[in-house]
Amino acid sequence: MMKVFKHQKINLPEIKAKTTDGVRLYETPDGNFYPSITTVLSTRNKEGLFKWRERVGNDVANYVARTAAVRGTHVHHMCEDYLNNDFDEEKHKKKFLPYVLFNQLKESSLQKIDNIYAQECGLYSDKYKVAGRVDCIAEYDGVLSIIDFKTSTRERNDAWNESYYIQASAYAEMFEERTGIAINQVVILVITEDGVVQEFVKDKTEYLPMLVDTIKDWKEKNEMVSSVNINTAVC
Secondary structure, three states: OOOOOOEOOOOOOOOEEEEEOOEEEEEOOOOOEEEEHHHHHOOOOHHHHHHHHHHHOHHHHHHHHHHHHHHHHHHHHHHHHHHOOOOOHHHHOOOHHHHHHHHHHHOOHHHHEEEEEEEEEEEEEOOOOEEEEEEEEEEEOOEEEEEEEEEEOOOOOHHHHHHHHHHHHHHHHHHHHHHOOOOOEEEEEEEEOOOOEEEEEEEHHHOHHHHHHHHHHHHHHOOOOHHHOEOOOOO
16 A cells, blocks of 8 residues: 655745856746856856766766666655655556666655655755755655655765755755755665665755855856846855
8 A cells, every 4th residue: 555645835936047158047926036056056066077078978968867867856756746745656667677666665765754844945045145946855764854755876975965964954044044944864765777766864964064165166256147146145
């Protein structure tokens, strides 16, 4: 029997996304344009990505990136539908590998989720002047958490996930700013191609200084044309 998840009603303002000069931007209800937290974090660890591309070649790198993106999107959609109590088995099982990976998550980590506040929801912060879309905000093992789903070709070392932790911590700050509800716990759930589920649980306070430094670094490297009116300074 499929688990039925409880949902909490939270009203959050809509934000619109657009891309300008390769930068993903969100327009807030007040008319401000903030870069996505994913865009801001892209400044981190670029050297390792460049070296990997040089080693395997652009054609292989592009194929791997596209394949991973498609696989990850399908798994995300399956998790979202399942947590929304709206899972269409016949539709989703046509995507064989994502369906298999989703089922590994479903039988383990997804059972720890309940009292869902938001899924695939836009958030923004006037304090940090960034925005983004969070995968899931819910209780995880009874603790209200930012929950992010990731797919990976292989098992991930904890040290590789620093940008994930910063991203999730940013969402926690955005959510508290919009609702007044504090979230300290961030959870990264990774499913690998061979079906290994990894669970990383962190406290956001460890990563907030890194968030501030990353935003400042991004701002210094990406001064935008004034006509776009992007605000990227940290208060």
